Amino acid sequence: MADKPLLQLEDLVLHFKTTKGKVQAVDKVNFSLMPNEAVVVVGESGCGKSSLAKAILRLLPKNIETYSGKVFLEGQDIMLLNDEEYRKNVRWSKMSMVPQAAMNSLNPVLRIGDQVTEPYIIHTGASKADALKQAKKMFGYVGVPEDFLNRYAFELSGGMRQRAAIAMALITLPGLIILDEPTSALDVLTQANIFNVLKKLKRELEISFILITHDIATSSELADKVAVMYAGQIVEVSDATSFFTKALHPYSRKLMDSVPRLRGDKEPDFIIGQPPSLLNLPTGCRFRDRCPSRFGLCDQDPPVFQLGDRLVKCWLYKDSKEAVHA
């Protein structure tokens, strides 16, 4: 594995303007992704994880209040590019996305082949015939029969449509694919099959992934690293093995406890209360009100502490080692 990160976020901020006030969807997010690595971003709905994906890919709605920070892709700060340069050189050529419910966002009146080849034609200027050849190759990787290129979306099952959407994100061979809840609407067997496809892509094409999900159990199928998001902030970043054995942040632990397990006798628990509204965030630690281990210091915003390779934003670790970010 190369030692230079493929993607590095520094204090990425995305705030929306609404009639009710400022929505702090992404609030000073820092993390990095190595080449050929898969990071899973987990959190409850409304914690800002989809907004994080949009902020990285600059797929923004109009009501932006603040959009700042640094995003280094292969060492270059892509936040400095203007929209046209970004579209030409970054989006889809270096990183692409499989949006949430991608299988339902295919155009119903276009053939699958026309949609899947479109980004390739636009970004490489290839002819339609070459693009179809490329699409067939991608369909081979994701396990969709080639003749499906001539079909319409409604003729395909949910699993096949999801694979077609992955093929579409893959067609320009970007180094990084962002997946937003790629399997949440699919059946268990289909889910497992899609994860097999993603694992294969990671091994054979050395693609990196950011997987955004609330489903911890299935996310473990792909994860090298886990980033836990709560109320717009990343509260823990750990390698997958340590995370699944022993999570650090009290929120991460609660999340792990809430996963129903098929094997083993652990009774699942739930997290009392609801996450705070991103419109009106509490000062200090944002998890404070639901935290079983809260104490006096939690009124103040906790810094990020480093424990070996792991990062955690919680006062419990104040004596472990020094803080890396203030």
Next chain:
Amino acid sequence: MPEMMNSAVVQNDRDATKNGVLLSIKDLRVWFELKRMGFGHAGDVHAVDGVSFDLHNGEAIAVVGESGCGKSSLMKTILGLYRPTKGTILFDGEDISMMKTAQLKNYRSHVGYIQQDPYGAMAPFMSIEQILEEPMLINGIKDKAQRQKRLRRMLEEVKVFPVDDFLPKFPHMLSGGQQQRIVIARSMLLEPKFIVADEPVSMLDASVRVEILKLLRGLQEERHLAVIYITHDLSTVRYFSRRIFVMYAGQLVEKAKVQDLLNNPCHPYTNALLAATSDPDGNNAKVIKELPPGEPPNLINPPTGCRFHPRCPRIINGLCEKEIPPEFEPEPEHKVACWLYKP
């Protein structure tokens, strides 16, 4: 909490043997006719094809299967929304497939239904109070004070506090978990004998799922309800039900107690489902899972013989593709429709 769960399982065990059969389904078939050009017979969709089981008073069972396997058609037929093509559904000894409309209405008031998508299940223009009064109005509870008393008590049971704050609210003002609590409250207002819960937690956040399942289990025990829990998620089943049925292509391929099914899964399809279900583990990402190829069959022309044979890794050539497997019983109370278990 673990004690509560163990006692729940024991309780269910005792109940099921002591109590009589509430719902008895025999060789149920639900076919939907396909028309060519609007008329003329063009075939049937065999959504439910030969399903039999008994549900006892106060018993919770789970039906597990993938989308398109017919579990929703089965459920809607049990609710009296579809008429069965063949077979009988006996509820307290009466065949609901023979019932007239007025009788059916009375039957439905004994059956609760918890929908999958709580937001879609509530009229967006009605307040929570109106939503909860509706089933009582339709079923002739004319006394306003009595209606109020019932719905307040029910809301407290599903732990929606403070009740007065919630009554004037509209569904969109509630969180997903709260919406599902209202739907659960509504399903139980008429004090039904059994409830059909169709994927009650699949639309909810992972952190809320367990909370809602626990609430549902608590209510089931307290009110001695029979519950049919329909899901595709095997990992939640064992926290909820005593028996589990695995459905594939319109048929129940395996019926067992939950623990027996998890410890000793028999049908190759059940094995595939279990293999596909992940528990959080750092090693998962390192292995590619062995899964059956292909997709569930089209139910217009289901495969001959065993319906799983085109995908089955353990197919017995010459038998599985020709003969429909009957139910074998490899261990007591554990039935499986698969030729591998022919004694």
